[in-house]
Amino acid sequence: MNVFLCLVPFNYFVFKSIYKKLKESYFAIPPLQDRLLTDEFGGGLSKKGQYNYIEGFLKRKNVEIIDYGEKTAEKLAEFLDANCDNVIAPHWFAGINHIHNTRIIRMMYGLANKKSSTYSIANNFLMDLILTYGDNSAERFFTMGLQAEPVGNPIFDDWFSDNIDGDDLESIKRKLDDKPTVLYLPTFNKYSCIEIFIDDIVSLSCDYNIIVKLHHGTFIGESNRLVDLLSRPEIVVLGDYVDPQVVYKLADLVLVENSGAIYDAILLDKPVIILGASLVNNGLDIHDSRETSSSITKYNLIPITFDPSGLEKLIKEHIFTKPVIDTSFKDSLFFKTDGHAGERAANVILDNEKFPAISAPEKYEIAIKNAPDEKTKEHLKNERNNFVNKHHHLPVKKPSLLKRALSRLSFG
Numbered sequence: 001m002n003v004f005l006c007l008v009p010f011n012y013f014v015f016k017s018i019y020k021k022l023k024e025s026y027f028a029i030p031p032l033q034d035r036l037l038t039d040e041f042g043g044g045l046s047k048k049g050q051y052n053y054i055e056g057f058l059k060r061k062n063v064e065i066i067d068y069g070e071k072t073a074e075k076l077a078e079f080l081d082a083n084c085d086n087v088i089a090p091h092w093f094a095g096i097n098h099i100h101n102t103r104i105i106r107m108m109y110g111l112a113n114k115k116s117s118t119y120s121i122a123n124n125f126l127m128d129l130i131l132t133y134g135d136n137s138a139e140r141f142f143t144m145g146l147q148a149e150p151v152g153n154p155i156f157d158d159w160f161s162d163n164i165d166g167d168d169l170e171s172i173k174r175k176l177d178d179k180p181t182v183l184y185l186p187t188f189n190k191y192s193c194i195e196i197f198i199d200d201i202v203s204l205s206c207d208y209n210i211i212v213k214l215h216h217g218t219f220i221g222e223s224n225r226l227v228d229l230l231s232r233p234e235i236v237v238l239g240d241y242v243d244p245q246v247v248y249k250l251a252d253l254v255l256v257e258n259s260g261a262i263y264d265a266i267l268l269d270k271p272v273i274i275l276g277a278s279l280v281n282n283g284l285d286i287h288d289s290r291e292t293s294s295s296i297t298k299y300n301l302i303p304i305t306f307d308p309s310g311l312e313k314l315i316k317e318h319i320f321t322k323p324v325i326d327t328s329f330k331d332s333l334f335f336k337t338d339g340h341a342g343e344r345a346a347n348v349i350l351d352n353e354k355f356p357a358i359s360a361p362e363k364y365e366i367a368i369k370n371a372p373d374e375k376t377k378e379h380l381k382n383e384r385n386n387f388v389n390k391h392h393h394l395p396v397k398k399p400s401l402l403k404r405a406l407s408r409l410s411f412g
Helices: 009-021 047-060 073-083 135-142 154-160 166-173 194-206 216-221 223-230 244-250 261-267 308-318 327-334 341-350 360-369 374-391 401-411
Strands: 002-005 025-028 086-089 103-107 129-132 148-150 181-185 209-213 236-238 253-256 272-275 285-288 294-297
Touching (some): 002 009, 009 025, 009 103, 009 341, 129 341, 135 148, 135 327, 154 244, 154 261, 154 341, 166 244, 181 194, 181 244, 194 209, 194 223, 209 244, 216 223, 244 261, 253 261, 261 272, 261 327, 272 308
Parallel strands (some): 002 025, 002 086, 086 103, 129 148, 181 209, 181 253, 253 272
Antiparallel strands (some): 285 294
8 A cells, every 4th residue: 555645735736646656545644733823924724624624625636535543643653554555755744753664755845955954864864765856856865875766746747748637727717817927936934025025026917917826834824924915806816726737837937935936947947036035045056966065056047036126127037038057957956857757756666676665773873874963963863762662672681690699689
């Protein structure tokens, strides 16, 4: 049995073409957390509300959903260990540290080129295998001692096969006028600069169709932003339930923030501008695995603006200008664009001989050996000890004859 873990609708789109090629496959919704109220961004769905939302979405997609009982990390791990050969996840999930009898595979979204916890060894060492778009990202995991394999980007298999869902496409098309379309893909939380740019983006609606596709973090957890955007009749606002391929198909230019959407736009040869007000220092470079310790500055590939007042001029200059990127570099980022990434991923998942399961104790030892600093190493050692105490109890050594004799004398 193969189980795909789906925390948000977007995960379904990452997995869809793999699921279709992998027999005996199911979806499961792992344990979730309430989206709590904050002064800045508002509140969101409870974990029960999220579960109902995601379950309803998956049912509409006609996939089979596993019920593992009580929605706890322990129950999920218990079910997977007892029934599952492979669990495919988008990233670390609650319960992963309880699993010791199931092969764990990560299908990445984006590129492993940021100094982010998402790509750190601490959040990836429990994966038996990491599937990446291209060699560029796989190389980053190799250096951590982890198994990784490039397969391409399965999200866009239908795009490259020219087989995008017509119903969603047509329903959104009906909301658009006969003018160029700008697609804005904000990220969420403090990483988004939506408040800085949104008024200037809306002001473009006289000359452009404006589609805003929300990050799932905003759609289910940031009511302040959601209400504000939905109150603007000049723009089309979409949730995370919409296939990314559909909105890219409609877009003449894409506005992104510091997220994986940058690379989707590059992959699809879409004109793209980065709204850089939320960028931090480590968000400006793309790792180039073709040369050791080399990186390419995003400024050299994609226009970036920190100034909302200059956005209209920048859009006019770049509306029909595709990113210029070296062919070999693009191949290293994305591998192949033949519409068969899902099929390749499925074949890799089934290849237990080339990518064997790794025992949990060995995973901890590999991670400790490759830890980048002492703080991470100590954290991993503590995690290993907790795991050993829970799942691999060490035999109690009997005291020597001398110690037993001394013990008797001390109580005599």
